[in-house]
Amino acid sequence: MAEAERSETSARLKDLPSIDELLQTSTGKTIAAKAGRALAISLARKAVEELRNSILSPESQDKVSGQGSLTSLAETRMADDLREELRSGVRHVINATGVIIHTNLGRSPLSENAKLAFLNEASHYCTVELDIETGKRGKRGDRAERLICKLTGAEAAIIVNNCAAAAFLVLTAFGTGKEVIISRGELVEIGGDFRVPDVLSRSGAILREVGTTNRTKLRDYENAIGSGSGMILRVHPSNYRVIGFTETPKLSELAKLAKAHGLILFEDAGSGALFDLSEFGLGDEPVISRSIADGADIVCFSGDKLLGGPQAGIIAGKKDLIATLRRDPLYRALRLDKLAYAALEATLDSYLREKQHDEIPVLRMLSMDTEQILNRSLSAVEKIREITGTGLEIDIVQGESVIGGGSAPDVKPITWCITLSSAKKTADELENILRNFDTPVVTRIVDGKVVIDMRTVFEDEEVKLIAAVSSLVK
Numbered sequence: 223m224a225e226a227e228r229s230e231t232s233a234r235l236k237d238l239p240s241i242d243e244l245l246q247t248s249t250g251k252t253i254a255a256k257a258g259r260a261l262a263i264s265l266a267r268k269a270v271e272e273l274r275n276s277i278l279s280p281e282s283q284d285k286v287s288g289q290g291s292l293t294s295l296a297e298t299r300m301a302d303d304l305r306e307e308l309r310s311g312v313r314h315v316i317n318a319t320g321v322i323i324h325t326n327l328g329r330s331p332l333s334e335n336a337k338l339a340f341l342n343e344a345s346h347y348c349t350v351e352l353d354i355e356t357g358k359r360g361k362r363g364d365r366a367e368r369l370i371c372k373l374t375g376a377e378a379a380i381i382v383n384n385c386a387a388a389a390f391l392v393l394t395a396f397g398t399g400k401e402v403i404i405s406r407g408e409l410v411e412i413g414g415d416f417r418v419p420d421v422l423s424r425s426g427a428i429l430r431e432v433g434t435t436n437r438t439k440l441r442d443y444e445n446a447i448g449s450g451s452g453m454i455l456r457v458h459p460s461n462y463r464v465i466g467f468t469e470t471p472k473l474s475e476l477a478k479l480a481k482a483h484g485l486i487l488f489e490d491a492g493s494g495a496l497f498d499l500s501e502f503g504l505g506d507e508p509v510i511s512r513s514i515a516d517g518a519d520i521v522c523f524s525g526d527k528l529l530g531g532p533q534a535g536i537i538a539g540k541k542d543l544i545a546t547l548r549r550d551p552l553y554r555a556l557r558l559d560k561l562a563y564a565a566l567e568a569t570l571d572s573y574l575r576e577k578q579h580d581e582i583p584v585l586r587m588l589s590m591d592t593e594q595i596l597n598r599s600l601s602a603v604e605k606i607r608e609i610t611g612t613g614l615e616i617d618i619v620q621g622e623s624v625i626g627g628g629s630a631p632d633v634k635p636i637t638w639c640i641t642l643s644s645a646k647k648t649a650d651e652l653e654n655i656l657r658n659f660d661t662p663v664v665t666r667i668v669d670g671k672v673v674i675d676m677r678t679v680f681e682d683e684e685v686k687l688i689a690a691v692s693s694l695v696k
């Protein structure tokens with residue numbers, strides 16, 4: 223480095239504002255008032271640190287020099303970083319992807335009743351463990367458990383944090399030190415790192431795999447039964463399908479076999495369905511009441527997949543087995559939160575009143591008429607065109623929605639999609655603007671165009687969606 227340059231650099235370094243000076247600027251004061259002094263300090267530190275690095279790095283020196291005072295540069299950085307910080311965390315987004323149970327977007331959105339229960343009941347002091355009639359201590363989750371029994375025909379139920387926790391609890395309570403017999407075709411990984419063999423081994427159970435990936439016969443299970451056997455495990459392969467030359471015994475046959483040998487039959491149904499959804503193409507999803515009737519001793523399933531409620535792991539089955547789970551210290555560690563109980567009760571209540579297809583968003587979206595989707599798309603496009611004129615290329619084409627959440631990978635409900643493209647911006651740019659809108663709009667890109675599927679957009683989100691799309695011509 224030449225002498226002149228070196229002294230220039232050290233002069234610039236001396237010009238760097240101190241943290242205190244930055245906190246005294248109008249930007250610093252605004253940030254401290256809005257987001258707290260602690261955040262203001264850390265943003266100031268970061269800004270100064272970045273500017274110092276820029277001054278010291280030969281490549282970016284030009285950018286730092288001759289661009290106004292270092293203080294104002296630091297202020298701009300602080301303001302930008304604050305904006306980013308405030309946009310992070312859990313926020314409402316508009317799901318225009320057409321993926322109904324969108325894992326990255328929180329799986330099931332809650333029903334109106336579930337939201338109200340959450341907000342108006344459970345967020346206050348509430349009866350989570352109080353029997354209101356007697357004034358005595360009540361059983362946590364009592365009503366939700368009773369509803370589960372009513373809806374599935376199970377003798378008893380218990381609820382934990384999610385389905386992975388449910389499977390882990392059951393395997394730990396009944397499988398530790400014993401052989402758990404499972405078909406090779408069911409040793410799957412569900413999204414989000416739920417791997418059946420890993421969960422089994424962590425629970426202390428001994429994996430006894432039988433059959434082959436595509437075909438497992440009743441005889442395979444039977445031959446594997448020995449003095450060390452404790453359980454037969456059936457796992458719904460969820461997001462994975464073997465098609466063609468396949469075979470697996472009926473659950474009722476496994477139940478008979480388990481009973482004859484004094485083993486527990488446990489089914490991890492994953493999503494499962496409280497009622498048969500075959501009219502929507504979801505005939506492969508285990509119906510919980512059917513599994514119970516077919517003789518499964520214990521069935522577990524998620525609260526926030528096809529059931530359409532909050533995150534929860536529901537375990538339904540034989541009374542004595544559920545009682546054992548309730549006494550297990552692991553249950554205490556995995557228990558469900560009161561907010562989730564309130565939302566779950568309200569969701570189950572919709573099923574009890576047989577209003578699930580109107581009230582529960584995932585079921586409403588699943589059963590949505592394609593003509594209704596087309597009409598909503600047409601009306602949205604008309605409103606967007608009124609604002610954007612010819613600034614955007616807009617079309618409506620037929621497409622496919624997705625169930626998502628690891629359920630029914632082969633089912634793609636027919637839908638209508640709004641496609642967007644622009645002569646001035648790429649699809650990636652359009653997608654990025656929509657995602658960074660005030661209320662973020664999450665879309666898909668198909669064949670170089672941004673695609674909006676109204677199936678997963680709530681009616682009360684349409685105004686914001688139209689505003690977001692219209693902003694693309696700015």
Ligand SMILES: *Cc1c(COP(=O)(O)O)cnc(C)c1O
Nearest residue numbers: 384385386412458460492493524
């Ligand atoms: C989704 C799924 C799980 C995990 O459920 P979470 O509610 O995400 O914990 C476990 N088993 C099966 C078969 C699943 O499909």
